[in-house]
Amino acid sequence: MTENDSSERPHVVIVGGGFAGLYCARSLRKAPVRITLIDRRNFHLFQPLLYQVATASLSPADIASPIRGILRRQENVQVWLGEVVDVDPEARTVHLADGASVRFDYLVLATGATHAYFGHEEWAEHAPGLKTVDDATAIRRRFLLAFEVAEREADPQVQERLLTFVIVGGGPTGVELAGAMAEIARRVMPTDFRSIDTTSSRILLLEGQDRVLPTYPPKLSLKAREQLEGLGVEVRTGTFVTDIGEDYVVAGEERIAASNVFWAAGVAASKLGSRLGVETDTAGRVPVHPDGSVEGLPNIFVVGDLAQMEDGEGRDVPGIAPAAIQMGKHAGRNLARDLRGQARDPFRYLDKGDLATIGRAAAVARLGRLKLSGFVAWILWIFVHILYLIGFRNRALVLLQWGWAYLTYHWGIRLITGDPPVRLQRARGAEGVGSDDAPAKEDG
């Protein structure tokens, strides 16, 4: 086959190198197409473990892998680093932030979702969310700095506020963050500090609905709550947050003094979905036909968290990694069927279950109708996640690191990078703890 043949192949543009986009590209490895995969980042992120970066248990490189590396043997793929900001379905063109544009014969949109503040964008500054590697290292910095500042703080009231951590949202991310933070504060940190007792840290998990993990079976919600409380997390359900500021959060009627608020409450689909000219749902997702394509645009597929897809039984497919993988593969298969002149297949969602981990050796899991909790569920969680870290050089390293952390109770990745002194200064400045108080403490 000559160069020429290959350039005359249909051009498939995939936007987004998450689970959906990546598995779509892979499923087209033998198809007679040219693929351009465009992503803002040069790496695929294993998002289910992102909270472990936020809580200093894993390093970014353990859960991120360069997209080029993953696809290097697939010769019909070209990877572009760039940010797609607009789609023109008529002209079959996507536009990039840097002014470039790319024509496509088929488009697969897989740009996912980000966290959303339900119209309270001003909360973003005080309550960072968790969707990207940079989000995770920002949360890690904040979490670790709280202890550093508290160690140097003389005022017990301020110390208490610094050591109060509030997680808003009791879905899997919130549950996993709260569990990991409680465990680190209570079991890993104590020997590191001299002035503060990190075991007295308060970890609060706030959830608006009447139970944590609302999409899981009620029995597992209860187990999760018990396990969280066993780690010392204060779980408050039926509690809505009405305000968040620099040093506080208002939950229901109560104002909680807390320097550290983390957001795990809402997601909104990528804005690119709104550029297709079809009406999106309240979360900004694009409704798709059972074949994965958009109404009136048979050559445009939307997959993953950006798609509103029915599972074949009238329910929406959930926004989780296994669903994104299935949708990505399905779109790729249908695209290949098109090229062979075959009819497209409808999407059938294979529900593999749910899994959330709570701290060091506890988890809850649903596998079909089987429900598990505790250590058995945690072992299952380990295996599933190691299994899915496919394409990552680091599978063995992650397992080793987990084993090490499990055996020794020490977390090694507690680095505060970026610019800590500024934040440190601000935190102190806000309290009026200035140069006059500090020496008194030091010399006292």
Next chain:
Amino acid sequence: MTENDSSERPHVVIVGGGFAGLYCARSLRKAPVRITLIDRRNFHLFQPLLYQVATASLSPADIASPIRGILRRQENVQVWLGEVVDVDPEARTVHLADGASVRFDYLVLATGATHAYFGHEEWAEHAPGLKTVDDATAIRRRFLLAFEVAEREADPQVQERLLTFVIVGGGPTGVELAGAMAEIARRVMPTDFRSIDTTSSRILLLEGQDRVLPTYPPKLSLKAREQLEGLGVEVRTGTFVTDIGEDYVVAGEERIAASNVFWAAGVAASKLGSRLGVETDTAGRVPVHPDGSVEGLPNIFVVGDLAQMEDGEGRDVPGIAPAAIQMGKHAGRNLARDLRGQARDPFRYLDKGDLATIGRAAAVARLGRLKLSGFVAWILWIFVHILYLIGFRNRALVLLQWGWAYLTYHWGIRLITGDPPVRLQRARGAEGVGSDDAPAKEDG
């Protein structure tokens, strides 16, 4: 022993948690003192391997370890996160950036050195140096982005400029950076890209003196040069840089078009040295007595790269890790001798040799009068560095990662974090490659 006894112990303040400060603190573990170790960062950095983070071979967490963790069992140490900006020898007080101040009975200054531009601070923007973790991730971002931007670039002249990497300074850091970059461009990257041939990248190493590694024996300089050239590095000695801009560097008479210039040429001691009221040398180092203390200030020690110390034979102790470790321990011992009413010992430098690595399986080494190069030196390099990663949980992990990289030729940590789209846009914008050119390439 009661709380009271302990608070009446002499207060030793150590500023800086690098090799010198950390080993000083450790050497005082049994001394009847209270120690406060203050650092701007919460982690100790294994600086000899920093270039491996800059070239995406190791992750920051592999070579950095929280200071608290290292010292957690040493109960007479309190660790503070903070930036010391001034010293008042009369009042025996150090002042922090956030307004706090701390009184000391003994002070050990171990704030090291940073890179310097010989009065050309305007070069810093275009030619980043390598002293901190953030420096390393910034260089990594720049290095990796060059290939990403080149892959999307249509103009061959611009591509060539993007794939020209210039390292200024042929000391150990420059040699190690150049070797690692050449190897990655030629042996790791090729299969990842479709439009560019990364093996055609140019790596230039510029050195003002007449040989690379000028502090090593001439024979090893020659070996290092041969090994670098074997990897495809263009080595230019006797070449002074007179200007650096956004897309070029002027070396001697020649203007080299290069988008990526890295600085490994000069170091200057921490500015804190100038606050002691004694005259510093041209590099900003503080002259110290053989006992480690400063002229007229017997209770202030200066150790590590900030100190100008003689080795007992009229030569300056070099600014390398083994020397910093020895000075740190020596100051700690003398401080303990003071407290026991014993006379202080003079410093004796034990020269353990020199080691620099060049790429995957080559290095040069001097051990006393023994000189080694090639694979044997590289094996020695591996062992010495693994050995010195003491106190790091990651010793096994780093070895595993090196072994893996050696066997597979794949580097896994090629993450571009931070904000790549901005830089990408600027690089293209500067060339005038706009929206009108790009589709032509894409569709052509």
